Amino acid sequence: MSRTKLPFRSPVFYGWIMVLVSSLIIFFSGPGQTYSVSVFIDSYINEYGWSRSVVSGMYSVGTFCAGMLMAFVGRLFDKVGHRKMTAIIALMFGVACVWMSLVSTVPMLLIGFFLVRLLGQGSMSLSSVTLPPQWFIKRRGVAISVVSIGGGLSLAILPPLNTWIIQNYGWRMSWWTWAVLLWVVMAPLSYLLIRDTPEEVGLLPDNEEAPEITEVENTLVEDSWTLREAMRTRAFWCIIYTTVVPSAIITGLVFHQISILAQAGLDPGTAALISSLMSVVRLPVALLAGPVADRVQMRYLVAFSQALMLGSMVALYMADSVTLVMVYGVLVGVQMALQGIVGGVIWPDYFGRRHLSTIRGVTMMAGVIGSALGPLPYGVAYDMFGGYSEALLASIAFPVVGVIAGLLAVKPRRLP
Numbered sequence: 001m002s003r004t005k006l007p008f009r010s011p012v013f014y015g016w017i018m019v020l021v022s023s024l025i026i027f028f029s030g031p032g033q034t035y036s037v038s039v040f041i042d043s044y045i046n047e048y049g050w051s052r053s054v055v056s057g058m059y060s061v062g063t064f065c066a067g068m069l070m071a072f073v074g075r076l077f078d079k080v081g082h083r084k085m086t087a088i089i090a091l092m093f094g095v096a097c098v099w100m101s102l103v104s105t106v107p108m109l110l111i112g113f114f115l116v117r118l119l120g121q122g123s124m125s126l127s128s129v130t131l132p133p134q135w136f137i138k139r140r141g142v143a144i145s146v147v148s149i150g151g152g153l154s155l156a157i158l159p160p161l162n163t164w165i166i167q168n169y170g171w172r173m174s175w176w177t178w179a180v181l182l183w184v185v186m187a188p189l190s191y192l193l194i195r196d197t198p199e200e201v202g203l204l205p206d207n208e209e210a211p212e213i214t215e216v217e218n219t220l221v222e223d224s225w226t227l228r229e230a231m232r233t234r235a236f237w238c239i240i241y242t243t244v245v246p247s248a249i250i251t252g253l254v255f256h257q258i259s260i261l262a263q264a265g266l267d268p269g270t271a272a273l274i275s276s277l278m279s280v281v282r283l284p285v286a287l288l289a290g291p292v293a294d295r296v297q298m299r300y301l302v303a304f305s306q307a308l309m310l311g312s313m314v315a316l317y318m319a320d321s322v323t324l325v326m327v328y329g330v331l332v333g334v335q336m337a338l339q340g341i342v343g344g345v346i347w348p349d350y351f352g353r354r355h356l357s358t359i360r361g362v363t364m365m366a367g368v369i370g371s372a373l374g375p376l377p378y379g380v381a382y383d384m385f386g387g388y389s390e391a392l393l394a395s396i397a398f399p400v401v402g403v404i405a406g407l408l409a410v411k412p413r414r415l416p
Helices: 014-028 034-048 052-068 070-080 082-101 106-130 140-169 171-193 210-219 234-255 257-262 268-293 298-318 322-351 356-373 375-385 389-395 397-408
Strands: none
Touching: 014 082, 014 106, 014 140, 014 171, 034 052, 034 106, 034 140, 034 171, 034 234, 034 257, 052 070, 052 106, 052 234, 052 356, 052 375, 070 082, 070 106, 070 356, 082 106, 082 171, 106 140, 106 356, 140 171, 140 268, 140 322, 234 257, 234 298, 234 322, 234 356, 234 375, 234 389, 234 397, 257 268, 268 298, 268 322, 298 322, 298 389, 298 397, 322 356, 356 375, 375 389, 389 397
8 A cells, every 4th residue: 555644743643633524524514414405495495486395306306316326436435535535525515505506497406406415415424434434443433423523513503504694695695605615624624634544654543553563453453344245244234224214214304394393383593493402412422422332232222223213203293392392303413423423333343444435335325315215205295284294103113113123233244
């Protein structure tokens, strides 16, 4: 492997710099995440007279098409590297935000949704969850928990900030704001700071000492599975299911969150603050979950995460007061925090580092496709029944199955 130099002499293990950069990457994936895009939905409906089903349909189709490309994006990360790929994606994501500011027709909206979902929710997220596991093995859970801070801050800041910009300067200006920030902050920092693996700069995972490399190879270097090998295991498909279900359901709920919560009596500004509540809960839970993930069998955390989603859906279905809405927000925040840690740890823990981006590209493809399926049923339910109760009730069965799938997701072992 060719060696490169660090951009500066770091007083701490450079892996922690990668963790901070990854946290920034997941923060800047925000404009392509559902919690941010959802703030713009009523603006499109009010300005152009499009139905909620049409907007939901375009979001679902655009997200689905983006998801279909994530396996290819994952292979590019393994081939080209995080440094170049993340910088290029940040630049392209900025262009996509500009496109969203110019949307005036349904086809333009479809293309815009496809671009922000592919580059933001898909590619930026993929970079943030596959870079830190290259630098950590023993403390992988802790590293991923620090990365999740960026996601929590993004969830807390973007919905109310976008709402404020839209109310004061218009929805087009909000998209331009993120385009400029991606160009002048995220893209340059990615290219200047990112190094793909510790071995690339003469280090070892977890900052192990080079003289002990033989011992490190015996104790820390993980068995790396190819994508084909991983897909032959039961654990792979159980984890895929527990990835798709929350991706679909929570995306659907967050996408229509302002409308859903309006039926519980919350105005748009207050409804947007529910996302901030999710974030307030998410941050400390993520920090606590990281060390736990380094010690507890992952399948139990997967099952618990699915149980939390079930509880949040029941609370939302029954919600007729601000109190129950807050219970929903708390449970979703905890679930999202745990899901993020589990997803960041379980794939490299089960299948190794070498082909991680390729495997995560496929798993993220499944997750993005799941998120594509989420908004449409809720939008159709609203147009057909004037509310969301029927869709919520039908969705409750999926996390029940998810709890079982999580318990069955035992770490695979190669046959002798």
